Amino acid sequence: MQGVTYSISQLAQEFDVTTRTIRFYEDQGLLEPQRDGQRRIYTRRDRVRLMLILRGKRIGLSLLEIRELFDLYDAASNDEPQLREFIRILSRKEQQLQEQLDDIRVVMGEISQIRSQCEKALGKQAASTP
Amino acid sequence: MQGVTYSISQLAQEFDVTTRTIRFYEDQGLLEPQRDGQRRIYTRRDRVRLMLILRGKRIGLSLLEIRELFDLYDAASNDEPQLREFIRILSRKEQQLQEQLDDIRVVMGEISQIRSQCEKALGKQAASTP
């Protein structure tokens, strides 16, 4: 009835975070594993959540923002205004990401230029970016 | 002989940061304005540096990393190994940015999908992302 489960250190190893980190995410309301006595037991759902948390972090979301998205997503199935709010937040974040992406493009262009100049200053080397 | 200069609050206003922030950057060795008595005087070069700091921050560099780049760039004109090191760091950062950019693309794709689903769940609305 319960399918695959994981221990805290299994997840920690798989995703290359410490157990402290995983417990901290639970403190922040991002994970709610079941218990076997004292010990935490993580289901596939918890594992997916952890993946989402880490991906969220990689794109610059704070843990609080991630939590808000989780809460909204959990509540969204029932309530129409919730769904609308969810869409609104996603749109906003999509726009922020787009701006960030533009920033990155600009800087990468500049880096290429500077590098070309450096390599020219050193003479000899090819100029085009690998 | 000195061209245009700026006060701390002029720069703060122009770039929408606090004076505290600008002084903090100086503490961290990122800016070295001249003084008129006690007061800081910022040249065009300082202004450019501040721009670079803020842009660096936008793409996710720490102040420490920004400082290292400044130091390298300042020293690079003379020394060939320094130039090579500079190129190495820039390449590494370029790669990091590329990965971050890929992450962002993935998440934006997922956001589009989730949003479509939400809108489908609400019925009626158009499905394609603006």
Next chain:
DNA sequence: ATTGACGTTGACGTAAACGTCAAGTTATTG
């Protein structure tokens, strides 16, 4: 029964990037 691996809670520490006073200096302007 003890050792070792793994897990638990709780409290305190830390680094980055500033914010927030406090208390004083300098310049200018009415």
Next chain:
DNA sequence: CAATAACTTGACGTTTACGTCAACGTCAAT
């Protein structure tokens, strides 16, 4: 000359995202 504005240093506070350590529980293997 006194008030006001703009600036200074210095010290302490704050938030986020964990790290570190202590002290203890639990279970399997020796």
